[in-house]
Amino acid sequence: xxVISQKPSRDICQRGTSLTIQCQVDSQVTMMFWYRQQPGQSxxxxxxxxxxxxxxxxxxxxxxxxxxxxxxxxFSTLTVSNMSPEDSSIYLCSVEDPAVYGYTFGSGxxxxxx
Amino acid sequence: xxxxxxLDSQVPVFEEAPVELRCNYSSSVSVYLFWYVQYPNQxxxxxxxxxxxxxxxxxxxxxxxxxxxxxxxxxxRKPSVHISDTAEYFCAVRKSDKLIFGTGTxxxxxx
Numbered sequence: 001x002x003v004i005s006q007k008p009s010r011d012i013c014q015r016g017t018s019l020t021i022q023c024q025v026d027s028q029v030t031m032m033f034w035y036r037q038q039p040g041q042s043x044x045x046x047x048x049x050x051x052x053x054x055x056x057x058x059x060x061x062x063x064x065x066x067x068x069x070x071x072x073x074x075f076s077t078l079t080v081s082n083m084s085p086e087d088s089s090i091y092l093c094s095v096e097d098p099a100v101y102g103y104t105f106g107s108g109x110x111x112x113x114x
Numbered sequence: 115x116x117x118x119x120x121l122d123s124q125v126p127v128f129e130e131a132p133v134e135l136r137c138n139y140s141s142s143v144s145v146y147l148f149w150y151v152q153y154p155n156q157x158x159x160x161x162x163x164x165x166x167x168x169x170x171x172x173x174x175x176x177x178x179x180x181x182x183x184x185x186x187x188x189x190x191r192k193p194s195v196h197i198s199d200t201a202e203y204f205c206a207v208r209k210s211d212k213l214i215f216g217t218g219t220x221x222x223x224x225x
């Protein structure tokens with residue numbers, strides 16, 4: 001199955017700053033997905049990142065707040081911009097993995113905004 | 115539209131007891147259903163999935179789930195739980211190439 005390397009694994013950031021999270025996959029994938037998991041909550045899809053096109057954002061998420069890059073078929077970044085304490089969450093990337101007929105997730109980035 | 119409902123936010127059980135974690139979905143088209151497990155301070159792991167074929171699917175660690183089209187359910191079961199099964203369990207449905215998650219069920223196994 002696909003192996004996803006996500007970093008940083010955790011960070012503590014000052015409000016008003018930005019953090020870029022990286023996601024590297026060991027195989028080429030068409031779509032990559034970014035999720036947010038707020039404390040004690042389930043996973044909410046932020047956006048779908050396709051190589052060579054703009055990311056598609058879900059309702060309630062906007063590009064200015066969560067800009068996404070997808071420069072090639074194995075890599076993507078998610079930036080959390082102008083952070084506030086409400087952005088404290090775990091952010092996860094995911095890919096559809098044909099090898100397991102399912103979806104594989106990165107280990108997540110635990111973000112705390114102070 | 116497709117959505118997933120997990121009615122139980124927490125399920126406390128004693129070790130070696132059976133457990134059922136409930137999941138219902140709403141869909142007007144073919145469904146692909148998944149159960150993921152999240153151990154404390156870890157990422158998500160695929161536990162099992164239903165894509166087609168046999169309605170009973172099993173995982174390597176003793177969990178099983180049955181796809182029931184008439185009841186639109188995909189409940190997760192284990193006949194005898196271990197302390198190590200303590201985790202958050204998420205049911206999910208595939209929608210337009212994306213995974214939509216239920217709210218999760220916290221399984222707490224007590225000795």
